[in-house]
Every structure is written in structure tokens, then in C-alpha cells.
Amino acid sequence: MTTARSIAVVGAGPAGLSAALMLARQGRKVVVFERFDEPRPVGAGFMLQPTGLQVLDELGLGPAIAGLGQPVHRLFGREARRGRIVLDVRYDALKGSRPALGVLRAAVFQTLYDACLAESIDFRPSQEIVAADDGRLTDVRGRDLGRFDLVVDASGARSAIARGLPCRGPTGVRRDLVWGALWTTVPWPGADFDDGALEQVYRSADRMIGVLPSGRRSSGMGPDTSDRTATFFWSLKADDHGRWKSEGLDAWKAEVLSLWPRTDPVLEAITAPETLTLARYGHHTLTRPVGPKLAVIGDAAHSTSPQLGQGVNMALLDARALALALDAAPDLDAALSAYARTRRLHLALYQALSLVFTPFYQADGRLLPWVRDHILGKVARLPFADRLLAATVSGLLLDPIGERRD
Template structure:
């Protein structure tokens, strides 16, 4: 059976999904979380067909879908002339399947409840900073007993791996807001661009536990080093700029009355060349992170969790299982890291050349006969299709 007692560091989607799969294999699993109470971090996101395939495997898709909003397409236009820049539809997939707009609290609740039901143990308020042959050390210097395996799912700035993502200049301000209704399309992620330096988005995310009504995630592209200047300037000048680019967002902006309602997400790019070590596996953003332009982050982490647990089940030798996990994920990850790195400057960058190419050339290419299926496959994560077959 391989490792019997496993530690998972981090109670995000990747960590919880991995812990649940391991527990269902009959292993004893303990999740360590740095916060004093395990809970969701961040706003809404899109569960792509790849991530949904992992939830299918877990039998949790319907539970998540009860909170979520089906997404049929992704639509983007240029602010000044209204030129359509992006129009991607999931119906163009070879095997059509809608994405789901999901609030992180909804996915957390479903996964966390399933983990508790499967007997997963939780230790909170412990930030793990090192792993050595199955022994974890927390920020206070307290060491754990040795585990047969440690799974690092602690995020892009994991202190266990010590990897430092190369910072990207642009981040984004995110907020959860009430769903604004018409004229917004409840089945679409909608975006408006001004060059590549200004981007606004509204994503319907359904509902969240303990929240009233339907919700949306609102985001605004912003350079990370401009965040404090943005706060000092106050909300009104910023709201005026947003309204000038996308007047229909006025009802959304009316619900934002405090800058603390908006959280700055800073992005970085890195990929571990070897996402495993001595009694250590690294999954999710701890192993690979990038800009969210292709919306793959959570989905990649779920795929990592599935691949790792499948190899642990099929290969009793731990070293062979970890090598198999890394090999299975290598090409899909490499492709999407390269695509994200290449596409990001067309949507978040200074200068005018790349957005001009995006608006005048890529938009036309996207209307060629082969393009709709290729674009749909790209955003759905199904290039080099990694989805579980069982």
C-alpha cells in the first residue's frame, strides 16, 4: 500500500482534494494549516472541465454545482470602440462541457466536509517551514513525528520548497459583490480592456455558504507597486475611471464602499524542475504558479492531487510513485506554463504594440475555422488532455 501516515501542508483546494483521496485509500492523513481556523482564501474562480473531472472522480461535482454558476463562454471587448477581442465558447469543445463559476468558500465547504467524513485530521495554527525525511518543522521550531510522506500544498510562496516565484509586474484587485443582474450575462465571464494596462472583469460565481443571494467576482488589473498609491487616492477617482471604461459596472461599484473590500492578488511565475524529494511531494501552486490569464490555477492543483494519489495507489515503492507523478504531470504543466507566460503580456503589460496585435490580428485569427475549438480547448485545460479516465 505504500505510505500509511501522510501529512498534507495547506488546506486549499489542492491540499483538501489530495487529503480526501488519500484517506479514501485507507491511509491516515493529517492536514496542517497555518491559519487558526481552516477556511477559504480568495474570491471566485472558474472550475474548468479538467478540474470538474477530478470532482467527478470524488463524487462531489453535484455538491459543488449546487452553489456554482454554469459558464458557457468567455467574452472580452476593447473599451474605446467596443471591438470584440475574445469570444470563447465551451460548446466548441470536442466534448462540450460548461465550466463553473465558483466562490472559494463553496468549494472549501464541500471538500472540507468530505475530508471530515473520511476521517482526515486537522491541525491549525501551525505554519510549516521545513520538511526533512518526513519530519515537519513549524515556524515556532516545533517538530512533528516522522510521516511516511509529506505533501506540500502550501501555495506559491511555500517555505518548505523555498522557491521564490519571479514576480510579475501586474496583479489584480479582487472583490466579491452581489450579482448585478442585467445587462450582465449570468453564463459568461465578461471582460473589458483598455490596451493591456487596464482590464476589468465580472465573473458570476453562484452562491456561497452563509451568504445571501447570488454573487459575482469583480476584478481590476493593477500593478502591484501601485497599490498603495491607489489606496491613498481614494475610491472615487478609481470608480470614475472604471465607469468611464465600462459604464454598466456602476451598480457593482456602488456596493464597494471601503478599499478593504478589494484584495490585491500578486502574481509570480515559477515551476519546480523536480516536484518531489525524500518523502516529499509538491503539488499545486507550491510546485508551479503563473498569471491567472488562462484560469488554470485551482484546476492544475486538482489534477496534481489526482495524479499523485493514483501513483501512490498503483506503485507501492514510494520513490517510483513520486517519479511517476512528476512524469505524468510534466508535459501538461509545461505547456500551460508556457501558454500563460506567453499570453499574459497581451492582457497585462505596458505599451501599445501587444494589445494592438491582440485587438487587430488575434481577433481575426480567432474567427478562422479551426480557431474556436483550439481556443476552447486551451482555456478549458484540455490540450494534452489530462483528465482522469476512470
């Protein structure tokens, strides 16, 4: 096992917490640095794909998180004007695959955080790290926070640590995406929605609405469903957020209802513009997610739009690959090289798929939406296409779990 004993993890999101937990269980001394006053989740619900669920199972946390989430068996989308089905992905098309899990980000955070506390991991809040030079951390005030055998950067897509590392592509830097989304969590809207499906409605590629079942707010189980939630999202250009707020909530709700009348109970729960949070996205992939005494994981290493629903799952796979490499390699340099090599092809494939398919769902113009509605939908119904789509959204292409997969 690599003799890196002291580990600094920067960021207490799913990537950082899962990495901290894995490394602490290997007997290493782990310190987690978090910029907030106390570690807390950011964001609404998301989908844990079979790959991410497998990692959580290996951590022994799968049952706890499954008890808070809602199985998602299907991704379903239709065009608003004519009702044409343009997306229909069923997880059971892939033999032996499990469904995804819709779950609140807070549920995943709390489960991972509690497990970290049980391992006596040291958390240091109110520490915004801006540099990691050969294992030495510097915060935003210029203070030296000590040297570690390894720094794991899990601080997100706008990481200050990873900012100077080269990215793949012609520009070599992170590219901000024009389109973002408004997100919020609402009570489950009831029987008009399929509680086993992520449902979406599109108008061309400039309007996209989604309702995702996202499980429970607490661990209470039983017949009472009052605690169940949905995550609602509305596609929006990031630069149009100010205009959206100025036009007023009533005008926006009227537009949503004109495209998808069944969202009325969802919209009733949205009482102020501040109820919805704007998520901004960017696209980048580090050429090498490692440096001297440095490993970069999760969105800090690779970010993209959420169209394929892979973000948190890729982060969990990164943490797993890094922990396995540190456990198996004879020295730190070999471990970091093994981590980068293990994740390279899987990440490259999904980053490319996201880059190609996002404009079919978030873009101006009419050509790509027409292709999506009239051609891609038909292609998806060809023999074996259902299996390929299920494998793609499950995150299982190129078998990222490998020999550890059950």
C-alpha cells in the same frame, strides 16, 4: 499499492483538501497542517474548468459544488474605446465538452472540508510548516512535529518547504510578476450582465476589468436569486496599490465607469478600499515537484498569472495524479517519479501558454495590445480556431485526465 501509510498534508486549500480526501479514502492516515487558527478559504470566486470538475466528480462532490456555482459557457472580452471584440471563447465549440463553473472559493472549500471531516481526517491548525526533511516536519518556531511516510506540500505559491527546490528557467527561482489584481465579491448585478459568461473590458493592456458569475453564498436553491454573486476584478500593478488607495475610491470608480458604464451596480456594492483584496502573482515551475518523502502540488509546485484560469484546476489534477500514482506504484520512490512524469508535459504547456499570453492583457506599452486587438482577434475567427481556444481554456490539451476520463 504504495505502503506509505502516514501522510502529512501541508495547507488546507483546494489542493491540500482534495489530496487529503483522496489519500484518506485509500485507507491512509492523513494529518492536515494549516497555518491559520482554523482552516478557511482565501480569495473570491474562480472558474472550475472541465478538468477540475471531472476530478470533483470522481470524488463524488461534483453535484454539491455545481449546486453552488453558475455554469459559464463563454469568455467574452472587448476593447473599451471602440468596442472591438478581442476575445470570444465558447465552450460548446468543443464537441462533448462541458461548460466551466463560476463558484466562490468558500463554496469549494466548505464542500471539500466537510468531506474530509466525514473521513475523520485530523486537522491541526495554527501550524506554519517551514521544512520537511525526509518526512520530518519543522514549524516556524523550530519545533519538531514528527516524521511521516510522505509529506504533501500544498502550502501555496510562497511555500517555505518548496523554496529551496530548483525551478525551470534561466534564474532557477520564482519570479514575482509586476501585475496583480484587485478582487472582490458583490451581489449579482442583474440583467445587464450575461450570467453565463465571464465578461471583460480592456484599455490597452494596462487596464483590465472583469465580471465573473460566481454562484451562491449558500446551498439554498429555488427561484430566489438574492443570494447570487459576481466576482469583480481590476488589473493593477502590485507596487501601485498604495497610490491607488491614496487617490480615493471615487476617482477610481469614475475611471472604471468611463471604461465600462454597465459596472455601475457592481461599483455601488464597493463601499471602501478594504472591500477589494490585492492578489499578487508570480511565475515558477519546479524542475521536479518531488523529493525524499516529499510531493509538491498546486501553486507550491507551479504558479503563474490567472489569465488562463487554470490555477485551482491544475491543483486538482496534481492531487489526482499523486493519489493514482500512490495507488498503483509498488513503492514510494516509484510513485513519486510517476506523479512527476504524469504531470510534466501538461504543466509545461500551460505554464508556457500563460507566460506568452499574459503580456497581451497585462503590460505597459502599446505594441502587444495592438497585436491582440487587430491580429489575434482575427486569427481566433479562423476555421478550427474556436475549437483550439475552447480546448485550451478547458484545460484539455494533452488530455490530462487520460483513461479515467468519462
